Amino acid sequence: MSERLEKGLNMLRQEMDKKVMSFFSSCVRCGVCAEACLFYTETRDPRYTPIYKTEPMRKLWNSEYSFWGRLASKLGISKPMTEADLADWEELVYDGCSMCGRCSMVCPLGVDISMVIFKVKHALAVAGFSPEGLVGAVQRAVDIGSPMGITMKAVLATIKHAEENTGLKIPMDVEGADYLALLSSNEIALYPEYLEALARIFDHAGVSWTLSSEAYEATNAGLQIGNKATAGQLVQRVVDGAEKLKAKNVISPECGHAYTALRWEGPNFIGKAYPFRVVHILELLDELQANGSLKTTGLESDRLTFHDPCSIVRRGGIQAQPRNLLQPIAQNFVEMKDHGSMNWCCGGGGGVSSNERAEELKHTVFNRKKSQIEELEVDAVVTACSNCRMVMEEGIEINEMDIPLLGLTELIAEHLAEKSN
Amino acid sequence: MIEYLIKGPLWYFSLAVFCIGVLWQMARIVFAKGKTDLSVARGSASSGAIRNVFSRFVPHREIAAQIRLQVVAGYMFHLGLFALLFFAAPHVHFLEKHLLGFGWTPMPHWAFIVAAQFAFFGLILLWLRRMLNSVSRLISTTDDHITAILTFVVMLTGCLALGKGFHALNLLHFFTVELLMVYFPFSCLMHAFTFIPSRAFTGAWFGRRGIDA
């Protein structure tokens, strides 16, 4: 048995908990999950069936945890798992799954398929069966501090630019601030408006906040590739930064997987609970709006819709907040078909967008979002995840659709009421 | 001799295998390792778990149209089988006489047949779909086919034994049931029990994240 196979199998064994055991002993292979999967419905390739993507885990369960498998191996007639059992799933798991979790919603037996796929990713990652694009991103995240290779210098330039645009001072490394805001690489490189929006909104609402020069990057390439050690290392940077500034709250940026990494998986990656609260920017804005410190004015007359980012809505539970925030400023708001926790993924989640190999497939599966948007005949699409936004902008460009994408936080910032005091 | 075997040692053996096997499998799941989630919960895990155990009985409206065959045939089969298992007159009498010591009102003969027809129609459609649909064909295992065939045979022998006074047919049914009971704990038939922890785990996960699943 090769070393990498051994590593992969050991990781699978390590991940074999009571949940996985109950999942595999209840799965009846009904195939319902396929109909929920973006990659299956758009390609009709049965290999993209979600539960099929968990085959390495199921095979291990079958050979080492099920009665017949154990009997067979006792009798020496079982077929041991081979490297191919892992290698052949690399493409399915990394290219053909955006970890959107829609399958987990529909399974009649309640199998959290998406979670098991994530566990398979752990094994593939330690065994070294990961796409180059992601490996590179992880390397950059560890070495430089950001998966896109963005250095502190670039961040400072963005901050300076934002300060110039807004005329507001952006606090940096302020000890004892209530909120520590994080950014995602995309927001630094592609959508600097986000930072400006933050500055305006917090100024308006009178929130005490800061950025940190040590912990500015919220994204977590370790989560995307499935490498728990790296993921923990990246989360630890944020924790250290927040602890150093004695921040009571850490604001997760819009970015979906960053939110998952910080809010839900982070404490488990580093093995201890946080001394601070993690709050998603939309949650925070909703709170501010509810307690009256955030007041908006003016109405968007454009016909708008909201794309639910999977990691924030379906897997993150922030479903009502974006609607609460949009309601007072959007006159012509329409919901997408299948909106909310059953919305379709943009096709670029779970690291697919950082994986050049998956480009063609990503464009194929965008057809679903395309028809969802076209059906509504909207003027613009609002979303709350820079990755979704980037993937959809790319798809819209390829399909020559000419529909702008708006970040929800930026949209709020444009509608701030005059300060009352 | 055969009757003695089937109604005696074999019956007790299969009953023991069934009971111990199911308990053992469930215990394995319950006592397997599982990490506590260190993140701060937004909602209640336990209410999410309970809600999910029941909410999964109804398919999501977003994909209901795509899975209509599985839902309709699945419900026909499961409800039919449930009615047969617990409300068929011979079963009620058997349970009363040999296992429980108390009985309840069984359903009339016509209802038995209708339930069996639903169950058969559903099972045949589901099994055919398993073999005809490219997704199901790809993901199905030998176990799935064995369980489908075994369940079919058990139901069939039961229904063929409906004629009164044919003892050998009853014995045949009894024997196939014993086969099923022995096979049960080691197959995906266990989903009859494990669907509860499976749905509950996922529901708890959703619940603590405050997701309405």
Added chain:
Amino acid sequence: MLDSFRSSILYDVLKLTSTLLLVFMLTAPATAGPGPPKRPDFPQGVSTTNPGNDLWREVRQRDLPVTGTSQVKGVDSGVLINVEGDRWARFRIDNPVRHAPTLLVAVVLVLLAFYVLRGKVGIEGGLSGRMVFRFTDYERSLHWCLAIVFLFLAITGLILLLGRTLMIPLFGHHLFSLIASASKEGHNLFGPIFLVSLLLMLVSFARRNIYEKGDLTWLLKGGGIVGKGHVSGGFFNMGEKSWYWLVILVGLAISISGLILVFPNFGQGRVIMMVSNVVHVFGAIVLIAVSIGHMYLGSIGTEGSSEGMKSGYVDINWAEAHHDRWAKTCHENDEILSAEEFARLQGNPIDSGDATTGAAND
């Protein structure tokens, strides 16, 4: 096309048989053969007159009404003489019981002879590997469901019809009685499932099976078996449509008569029961005989025809040979898949070797 040639031959055979059977039926009381062999307990040849004979003869010959009243409540309990019973019993023995095996064996032999002489009917140019979608999962599931239920009903029905002559000598009375009881219970239970499948079949396929303009040409050319080359056909050709309507109409007749027989609780009289029984047996034998032809054509009889009911896709060359008008629209709509694309949709892509055979083997 071969399909319906076969069915047309069968049609002739069946028409002839049914005419003969009708003649038998009408003459049955007159030409009634001896009953089944009696057990040797009662010495044959001892002839005694039943003193009741005169009485019953009188009851039957006089113009008294046959229906009276009785304190005993029950079906036909007021009927003194059930005149049709004996005729029905003799008809049953003399016709279906006696001739059904011959007919079914003949059908098999004809098909066998055809296979030996002509072999599998191929497609010019063979199969291309390029596929076109034909039947949905649901349609295929329904077809096979109907097929399984039909086979089960055919086997159990034939056991009940022919078992006494063919199986009792082999198994003896007690074992056969066991088999017959199981057959009867199974038959009664699966019958309504057949009806439901049939009705679903009617809903799903009726529109595509409505006869069209070109169908007559198909019939005149004998489904392509008489002359050379294949005959034009749409999504379904004339032969398939005829088989479809035969299944639907005869199937409905069998189902309805079966329901009459299977619900004695509604108190229908014996005459209705006997008529239903005759319709039931006749329809069933016709359907079984023709279905053997259908099975032959769907499996070893014609190249490439089984694929449509397995994967739901058919080879474009097969479509062009048997359903050229439909194949044309497939070309127009650009619906033809390459072999690679087809393999991918079936979940076993050609290029990526061994591992993708997947879960099926453990």
Added chain:
Amino acid sequence: MARMKFYCDAERCVECNACVTACKNEHDIPWGVNRRRVVTIKDGEQGERSLSVACMHCSDAPCAMVCPVDCFYTTSDGIVLHDKDICIGCGYCFYACPFGAPQFPESAAFSSRGKMDKCTFCAGGPEDDNSSQETTKYGRNRLAEGKLPLCAEMCSTKALLAGDADVLSSIYRKRVINRGASAFNWGVNFNNSKIQG
């Protein structure tokens, strides 16, 4: 060699249904099953006649011909009996029988009829004479005890006769001759007769 038959004299039967009751009582027959019944023709009209009907133990019995499992047999006394262990309750014998003799304990949906039951001429079934099994399935075996069917024995007007066909024939012949002596008693012609009885 006896050949057992029933004979019911329509001129004597008064529709008292004692034969029906006797039969049910003697064999402990459940509700709904009537091995014997009395049919009245033209009830309440001129020419009313009643006949007690049960299995007539035909020489060439249609029930035996049509039975798919061949459960009927004829005894050396010419009595048509059936084997309930073989009967599958299909109901064919009921369709075929001219007299409506075969009875079923139930007639529920999906052809649940139970085992056929009919008049045994008080001769039981294939089991040992008057064994408990025979009694449960077929009722008493009076013939084995040297007795005739109870229905006929009970008949107060001696309308229903049971026994050897030759003996019954001679009784019947005598009755016809005696009846012929009285013009008023030429009953079956009441309908056409000018003299209203």
